Amino acid sequence: xxxxxxxxxxxxxxxxxxxxxxxxxxxxxxxxxxxxxxxxxxxxxxxxxxxxxxxxxxxxxxxxxxxxxxxxxxxxxxxxxxxxxxxxxxxxxxxxxxxxxxxxxxxxxx
Amino acid sequence: xxxxxxxxxxxxxxxxxxxxxxxxxxxxxxxxxxxxxxxxxxxxxxxxxxxxxxxxxxxxxxxxxxxxxxxxxxxxxxxxxxxxxxxxxxxxxxxxxxxxxxxxxxxxxx
DNA sequence: GCCGTATATGCCGACCATCGGTATATTCAT
DNA sequence: ATGAATATACCGATGGTCGGCATATACGGC
Numbered sequence: 216x217x218x219x220x221x222x223x224x225x226x227x228x229x230x231x232x233x234x235x236x237x238x239x240x241x242x243x244x245x246x247x248x249x250x251x252x253x254x255x256x257x258x259x260x261x262x263x264x265x266x267x268x269x270x271x272x273x274x275x276x277x278x279x280x281x282x283x284x285x286x287x288x289x290x291x292x293x294x295x296x297x298x299x300x301x302x303x304x305x306x307x308x309x310x311x312x313x314x315x316x317x318x319x320x321x322x323x324x325x
Numbered sequence: 326x327x328x329x330x331x332x333x334x335x336x337x338x339x340x341x342x343x344x345x346x347x348x349x350x351x352x353x354x355x356x357x358x359x360x361x362x363x364x365x366x367x368x369x370x371x372x373x374x375x376x377x378x379x380x381x382x383x384x385x386x387x388x389x390x391x392x393x394x395x396x397x398x399x400x401x402x403x404x405x406x407x408x409x410x411x412x413x414x415x416x417x418x419x420x421x422x423x424x425x426x427x428x429x430x431x432x433x434x435x
Numbered sequence: 436g437c438c439g440t441a442t443a444t445g446c447c448g449a450c451c452a453t454c455g456g457t458a459t460a461t462t463c464a465t
Numbered sequence: 466a467t468g469a470a471t472a473t474a475c476c477g478a479t480g481g482t483c484g485g486c487a488t489a490t491a492c493g494g495c
Contacts (some may be wrong), residue, residue, distance in 0.1 A: 278442085
């Protein structure tokens, strides 16, 4: 799973969100580092939906604009949990090796 | 940075390794989940070298076979440290959100 | 009244890291 | 002698992401 995909799932793990809200949440989560392009986002949303990791929660019309809300499925929740565990483990291994080289880890920024 | 690239850097963070040893270390690190293909590895090695993140440490001939050892540069060390911090932070955010949904994290496997 | 920005979804072509297969060559086990 | 392991390297295909564009409404500043 690539980073943008992981971030989209993480955004939806918080609460059901519509596309634009996902872009904003991802930007907030990463301190502005990752600004998802519309192309990336909607392609990812379509792909995740056809893979059964997310599904449409509801649709709303706000100020005559459509808002399509997505939410994680049980399968998506499991995938995100597995991916998160993987990330943690890999980070821990790299961190340990860097520590042996004399690199110290303080606060981490996204 | 994609996962295979991160794993290659992590492998070299342990000690200078030649290509085949990187493949083995990555497989060991991930519990056999990631088995780097030759194409992926040598392309990554070339790319990381031209980006200045790794460099050739030494070359040896063992049983009439060439072994080209690579090692991290100072720049590669910094990149890996930054990437590791990023992974940690993102994993922590996802974990917290999953926890709020009632998902508990026990031991993590790579 | 007009322009730029923000909100909101969506399509499309290009890029490039990775994948999977192939080639080459030696050593070791069956 | 056949296959697996060791070891490096090239090549075409795949596919997720990037960047740009289109469409449409609302809001703030000038």
